[in-house]
Amino acid sequence: MDGFTISVLTNIALFSFLAISAWILLIAGEISFGQQAYFAIGAYAAGIATAVWQWPFVAGIAFGTGFGAAVGALVAWPTIRLSGLHFAIATLAFAELVRASLNVFSYQRDIDGYATGPDGANGFRDIRWVYEAGIEPGAYLVIVAGCLAAVIALVALMARGRGMARLRIVGEDPILAAMQGLSVARTKIAAAGLAGGVAGMGGALYAHLATYIEPAQFSVMTGVHALAYGLIGGLGTVLGPILGVLIDIGLLESLRVFSGYRMIVFGGLVALVLILRPRGLLDERNVHRISAWLRR
Amino acid sequence: MIDVVQNTLDGLAIGSAYGLLALGFTLIFGVMRRLNMAFGSSILVGIFAGAWLHGQWAAGMIPIFAATLAGAVLAAAYVERLSFAWIRGDAALASMASSFALWMQLEDGIARAFPQRSYAFPSFDILPLLELGPLLLRPEFIAMFLTAAVLVVALHLMLTRTVFGLQVRTLSESREAARVSGVNVGRVAFLTFCIAAAIGGVAGFLIAATDGQISTKLGLWITMKGLIAMVISGLGSLRGALIGGLVLGLVEAQAQWYLGASGREITVFALLFVALILLPQGLAGRADAAARNEALRRL
Amino acid sequence: MLEIRDIKTSYGKIAALKGVSLDIRDGGLTCLLGPNGAGKTTLIWTIAGILKAQSGSIKMGGDELAGLKAHQIVEKGVVTVPENRLVFPEMTVTDNLIAGAFSRRKEKGGVSEDLEAVLERFPRLRERATQEAGTLSGGEQQMLAVGRALMARPKILLMDEPSTGLAPIIVEEIFEIIGQLRDEGRTIFLVEQNANLALDYADHFYLLEQGQVTFGGDPGEVDHDELIARAYLGARKAS
Structure with missing residues (x-):
């Protein structure tokens, strides 16, 4: 594979974490405009862990993931009972609060004669673990893809057990779900924690690829894109959000056939798809059909 | 002390523009029960139509104002058809995603047609600064405040005194009830959408004329301000939307003065977050909405 | 009681x-x-x-x-069969029935036996077991809602x-x-x-x-x- 293909594939994989994160909450019936906050939190936490505290890479990624999950659950605890739109705006407010706070957040230490660590709006330089370990882009793509596969496997496992069904019924009809003996709030908080962890892991991996991160990268635009990917790709399966990312980044941006007119084509395409399939391309009905066809 | 008063005046002025944006959002949300993410970008289309007229023929204020309004309304009509009218009645998420896609489309289209970083917009610099003792009042701020007040009153009269207003109110209560009582639901929704865009266009024109220059970044900015002001106002009442805008403007102006730009951002979003948790129905929320949500909050 | x-x-x-x-x-x-x-x-x-x-x-x-x-x-x-909102329309009939057993924490066993018993009681649900619940007729949805409530061993x-x-x-x-x-x-x-x-x-x-x-x-x-x-x-x- 040439360098361009590798970088496109890595991008797709990294964005997929964010898209899956937003998708998990969509399944639980909540719209979040703010999953980029957990991506940012994961990126900063993992970067601080490996660059400032000199932790090993795996521990750094785990720290970023765990931190994202913990903050996700913590933020959901007071907000999850808000009605739909209020929750959505609360996620937006929280994400912008995180971004604005990172703009003034400085935490630097002297590592080998260089001041290392986040420096407010100037960003966070030299997250060099991967670079120093001599990991090639191709090898890093394998690591990112492996982590993504683990996330997909986890969701698939949840779909096999009852976890995913719980999320779905809570999302579809909370009152009827409560009548089945589910604690709606607890289920949604668990979903928010999971979503925060997935985004955090993506952020942690992103920080080590980019080596430089800054608050402006984690804007509302990023989060709204992540949300749209799931809605376009479909709500029926975890592959839906990935399909959304593939269409946008993979097809339109990378093939460059629509050079310059990407968003104009993409926007119109999405609007048309949604008129025909309001729950995305891979919606429940299509997933059902495809799985029935595969079983044959 | 004098600073506080000056900040309050400035805050109320920009806050009335926020209030107008929230008014547009609230009208659409009230009738559609859906979020129009492309609201800011339709206004952006209007503003750039105005800027184009200004750059091309150095037109006067009135034609530019008309072009801004026309651009906003046309773009909104396009969004209404694709993202709302043609999407199935129970698919609120799809409307939101679709309007987001059109936001991207419109914004990218504008960025392509207007590649420079920023464009000039005619400002009211012909009017003199007003001095009230130690206080300074920019005339465009007074214009903003008065326009907002007039528009809210006019809208209120339209909603309460006209047949069309009655239809809008029926529709916002219940789509089904409106349909069975003979309201042409599609037409009323479409017109409401256009009125909301026109109000947003007025706000966009005032904001652009105050700044004297515009960029494509304004689309996101408008959406954020309008959305926040609408949500703190409690979704649904027009007076509330205006109050929400004023509160947002006030808080921003004071925080900007005392804490600087990043302090302002942190304060606004922290306040918004806390306000949502503590006042989940907004500042002027309605009691019946409280009852409806009561069941869901317990689960 | x-x-x-x-x-x-x-x-x-x-x-x-x-x-x-x-x-x-x-x-x-x-x-x-x-x-x-x-x-x-x-x-x-x-x-x-x-x-x-x-x-x-x-x-x-x-x-x-x-x-x-x-x-x-x-x-x-104490298990409810609600009015109007009877079923989870995007889920299959079987999944709807299994959702009824979500409350059974202590005695997890016996779900498949209970499922069999409900399908025995309502043969029409068995015929439609893999269909999405939203495609059922009103009467069938009501049966499904009753069956789902029975799954909770009320x-x-x-x-x-x-x-x-x-x-x-x-x-x-x-x-x-x-x-x-x-x-x-x-x-x-x-x-x-x-x-x-x-x-x-x-x-x-x-x-x-x-x-x-x-x-x-x-x-x-x-x-x-x-x-x-x-x-x-x-x-x-x-x-």
């Missing part, structure tokens, strides 16, 4: 239940009649813990249910207007199912506007008017026509 005492529930400032007291007897069908807007669904939702009562008590054996969360009440064995079934929106012949069928469940010795609390049919099956009934229980008794003791008129129209004439 369930002693409801002086329950008051309101929406915002509107009082929907103004002190309701009644008993749901063990192993029988207790029916609550009343016109639209009398507060019947509010009472079901209050018992189920979806709405919170301002005051009053709901006792099951020695346990106080008022104040518990909805999922805790289901765990106690001690008390709360049924909210099972006849809503169904053709008369289907309503008869649903009531036959309810009759069967009663004959098996289950405790059922049925809320109905269709007093005519409900009185044929009820062991005991109450009349709810404007948020208050105004009358109660055994179906044999009263003039059905008078009662039916009040249940439909909510006439405030004392009998």
Whole structure:
């Protein structure tokens, strides 16, 4: 594979974490405009862990993931009972609060004669673990893809057990779900924690690829894109959000056939798809059909 | 002390523009029960139509104002058809995603047609600064405040005194009830959408004329301000939307003065977050909405 | 089985239940009649813990249910078959039934046996087991909702207007199912506007008017026509 293909594939994989994160909450019936906050939190936490505290890479990624999950659950605890739109705006407010706070957040230490660590709006330089370990882009793509596969496997496992069904019924009809003996709030908080962890892991991996991160990268635009990917790709399966990312980044941006007119084509395409399939391309009905066809 | 008063005046002025944006959002949300993410970008289309007229023929204020309004309304009509009218009645998420896609489309289209970083917009610099003792009042701020007040009153009269207003109110209560009582639901929704865009266009024109220059970044900015002001106002009442805008403007102006730009951002979003948790129905929320949500909050 | 005492529930400032007291007897069908807007669904939702009562008590054996969360009440064995929102439309019939067993934490085993028993009871659900529940007819959805409630191994079934929106012949069928469940010795609390049919099956009934229980008794003791008129129209004439 040439360098361009590798970088496109890595991008797709990294964005997929964010898209899956937003998708998990969509399944639980909540719209979040703010999953980029957990991506940012994961990126900063993992970067601080490996660059400032000199932790090993795996521990750094785990720290970023765990931190994202913990903050996700913590933020959901007071907000999850808000009605739909209020929750959505609360996620937006929280994400912008995180971004604005990172703009003034400085935490630097002297590592080998260089001041290392986040420096407010100037960003966070030299997250060099991967670079120093001599990991090639191709090898890093394998690591990112492996982590993504683990996330997909986890969701698939949840779909096999009852976890995913719980999320779905809570999302579809909370009152009827409560009548089945589910604690709606607890289920949604668990979903928010999971979503925060997935985004955090993506952020942690992103920080080590980019080596430089800054608050402006984690804007509302990023989060709204992540949300749209799931809605376009479909709500029926975890592959839906990935399909959304593939269409946008993979097809339109990378093939460059629509050079310059990407968003104009993409926007119109999405609007048309949604008129025909309001729950995305891979919606429940299509997933059902495809799985029935595969079983044959 | 004098600073506080000056900040309050400035805050109320920009806050009335926020209030107008929230008014547009609230009208659409009230009738559609859906979020129009492309609201800011339709206004952006209007503003750039105005800027184009200004750059091309150095037109006067009135034609530019008309072009801004026309651009906003046309773009909104396009969004209404694709993202709302043609999407199935129970698919609120799809409307939101679709309007987001059109936001991207419109914004990218504008960025392509207007590649420079920023464009000039005619400002009211012909009017003199007003001095009230130690206080300074920019005339465009007074214009903003008065326009907002007039528009809210006019809208209120339209909603309460006209047949069309009655239809809008029926529709916002219940789509089904409106349909069975003979309201042409599609037409009323479409017109409401256009009125909301026109109000947003007025706000966009005032904001652009105050700044004297515009960029494509304004689309996101408008959406954020309008959305926040609408949500703190409690979704649904027009007076509330205006109050929400004023509160947002006030808080921003004071925080900007005392804490600087990043302090302002942190304060606004922290306040918004806390306000949502503590006042989940907004500042002027309605009691019946409280009852409806009561069941869901317990689960 | 369930002693409801002086329950008051309101929406915002509107009082929907103004002190309701009644008993749901063990192993029988207790029916609550009343016109639209009398507060019947509010009472079901209050018992189920979806709405919170301002005051009053709901006792099951020695346990106080008022104040518990909805999922805790289901765990106690009080299971609701709601009106209108019957099924999860995007999920298959089987998945809908399995969702009914989500509350069974302690005794997880036996789900597949119970599923088999429900499909045995409702052969039409077996035929449609892999279909999405949203594609079922109204009567089938009602059966599915009853079947799902049975999956929770309920001690008390709360049924909210099972006849809503169904053709008369289907309503008869649903009531036959309810009759069967009663004959098996289950405790059922049925809320109905269709007093005519409900009185044929009820062991005991109450009349709810404007948020208050105004009358109660055994179906044999009263003039059905008078009662039916009040249940439909909510006439405030004392009998």
